[in-house]
Amino acid sequence: xxxxxxxxxxxxxxxxxxxxxxxxxxxxxxxxxxxxxxxxxxxxxxxxxxxxxxxxxxxxxxxxxxxxxxxxxxxxxxxxxxxxxxxxxxxxxxxxxxxxxxxxxxxxxxxxxxxxxxxxxxxxxxxxxxxxxxxxxxxxxxxxxxxxxxxxxxxxxxxxxxxxxxxxxxxxxxxxxxxxxxxxxxxxxxxxxxxxxxxxxxxxxxxxxxxxxxxxxxxxxxxxxxxxxxxxxxxxxxxxxxxxxxxxxxxxxxxxxxxxxxxxxxxxxxxxxxxxxxxxxxxxxxxxxxxxxxxxxxxxxxxxxxxxxxxxxxxxxxxxxxxxxxxxxxxxxxxxxxxxxxxxxxxxxxxxxxxxxxxxxxxxxxxxxxxxxx
Numbered sequence: 264x265x266x267x268x269x270x271x272x273x274x275x276x277x278x279x280x281x282x283x284x285x286x287x288x289x290x291x292x293x294x295x296x297x298x299x300x301x302x303x304x305x306x307x308x309x310x311x312x313x314x315x316x317x318x319x320x321x322x323x324x325x326x327x328x329x330x331x332x333x334x335x336x337x338x339x340x341x342x343x344x345x346x347x348x349x350x351x352x353x354x355x356x357x358x359x360x361x362x363x364x365x366x367x368x369x370x371x372x373x374x375x376x377x378x379x380x381x382x383x384x385x386x387x388x389x390x391x392x393x394x395x396x397x398x399x400x401x402x403x404x405x406x407x408x409x410x411x412x413x414x415x416x417x418x419x420x421x422x423x424x425x426x427x428x429x430x431x432x433x434x435x436x437x438x439x440x441x442x443x444x445x446x447x448x449x450x451x452x453x454x455x456x457x458x459x460x461x462x463x464x465x466x467x468x469x470x471x472x473x474x475x476x477x478x479x480x481x482x483x484x485x486x487x488x489x490x491x492x493x494x495x496x497x498x499x500x501x502x503x504x505x506x507x508x509x510x511x512x513x514x515x516x517x518x519x520x521x522x523x524x525x526x527x528x529x530x531x532x533x534x535x536x537x538x539x540x541x542x543x544x545x546x547x548x549x550x551x552x553x554x555x556x557x558x559x560x561x562x563x564x565x566x567x568x569x570x571x572x573x574x575x576x577x578x579x580x581x582x583x584x585x586x587x588x589x590x591x592x593x594x595x596x597x598x599x600x601x602x603x604x605x606x607x608x609x610x611x612x613x614x615x616x617x618x619x620x621x622x623x624x625x626x627x628x629x630x631x632x633x634x635x636x637x
Contacts, residue, residue, distance in 0.1 A: 287374070
């Protein structure tokens, strides 16, 4: 049962949705500030802004909104059709919301109710438990985007999400929606391992190799390949496929032109637009750094002056020893231990790269991180 929160927060209202809308809850502990929820919304939704800012929010930017009256919840717009209302106390007209005891604030998330007609495919990866929460049909379109953000925000803030909660106040609706209605998800922060460093500085492979070797001595460049040996002998005299009846002279001419094209391409200067580095962790899998240019950037990165034309992307990725196990909501302890060790290395590598090239660090959900928070 959730504990009693500050009396200054109003209780969660019984009804805030219309028939075409879905209602979800974001529950956060006492160390979370309201403006942290705002930043996470701005990280994912380009139109995020306060229509009504809570009176306790410092320095609210309200180009078109207003400050809430005392005791009135805020309204944070995610998009044209989706809003976050709150904060509220973790109670509702005396009803137990079934939230973790650490819950201090609750945000009411309203979005269009859009679901697939078919149940989730059995046996697929469900690391966050979303299929368990929507057994009749997964969210799609707007609701899918909002639910994905909601679960990611709960993971980042150390909170929980209670999904599809309108049925809490309507027994008939609960019976119609089935066992998934109102499921509480508490995402494991340790399940999100991968990090990305965004910068305007390109590290040459050898320089990046030196940076990684300072963190782990077994780091190697993954750019070495095999020398091109040309086409197999006699291929110009063989048919392209069984039954092919091309004139032999035409076939040989086509192969000769293809050889000329390949030779000319091999004689061109090598333009390196990406490379990789790896660390073999044995039974724990691999940690890989993938380096390339990218024009698709997180919202809070692309607004920075140095990222106006794109940025260099350093993706620090853990390749688990068992991908299927890694995508389970509750993996085996051996996988959890391997993941924890790999996450420690991923954080150290990302911090070392950011120390060399500057820029910003983002987690798997494109939420920015300070180096000291790794």
